Amino acid sequence: xxxxxxxxxxxxxxxxxxxxxxxxxxxxxxxxxxxxxxxxxxxxxxxxxxxxxxxxxxxxxxxxxxxxxxxxxxxxxxxxxxxxxxxxxxxxxxxxxxxxxxxxxxxxxxxxxxxxxxxxxxxxxxxxxxxxxxxxxxxxxxxxxxxxxxxx
Numbered sequence: 001x002x003x004x005x006x007x008x009x010x011x012x013x014x015x016x017x018x019x020x021x022x023x024x025x026x027x028x029x030x031x032x033x034x035x036x037x038x039x040x041x042x043x044x045x046x047x048x049x050x051x052x053x054x055x056x057x058x059x060x061x062x063x064x065x066x067x068x069x070x071x072x073x074x075x076x077x078x079x080x081x082x083x084x085x086x087x088x089x090x091x092x093x094x095x096x097x098x099x100x101x102x103x104x105x106x107x108x109x110x111x112x113x114x115x116x117x118x119x120x121x122x123x124x125x126x127x128x129x130x131x132x133x134x135x136x137x138x139x140x141x142x143x144x145x146x147x148x149x150x151x152x
């Protein structure tokens with residue numbers, strides 16, 4: 001069950017309460033506690049999801065670096081293999097420089113894309129968790145206002 005569904009259940013329990021004079025409502029505390037327990041059990045899955053996103057980010061960056069290193073190594077090996085006449089050597093060096101530059105550019109692009117992707121996922125997870133936390137706090141505040149004070 002998702003956190004949003006649990007919060008809807010929480011609202012349903014609040015709405016099903018019996019209204020009494022003085023803007024107070026009697027609610028089934030056991031149902032409310034069960035929903036709160038379910039909420040607590042579901043929050044860690046979203047945290048695990050955020051950790052998975054961070055791990056995926058590291059894997060993407062590692063893979064991009066490995067590919068870039070492989071491309072650079074390949075370019076360097078190709079450049080070394082092209083020993084010969086002066087014109088051939090010159091062209092090989094130019095081509096190797098171009099390949100290295102392209103590989104470094106591709107590496108930067110892949111790293112940036114991976115970071116942007118992970119940042120977007122983490123931003124959305126952060127917004128979702130923040131929204132859910134704000135809703136829980138709002139609901140708690142509403143509950144506190146509805147519970148009669150024992151100091152009266």
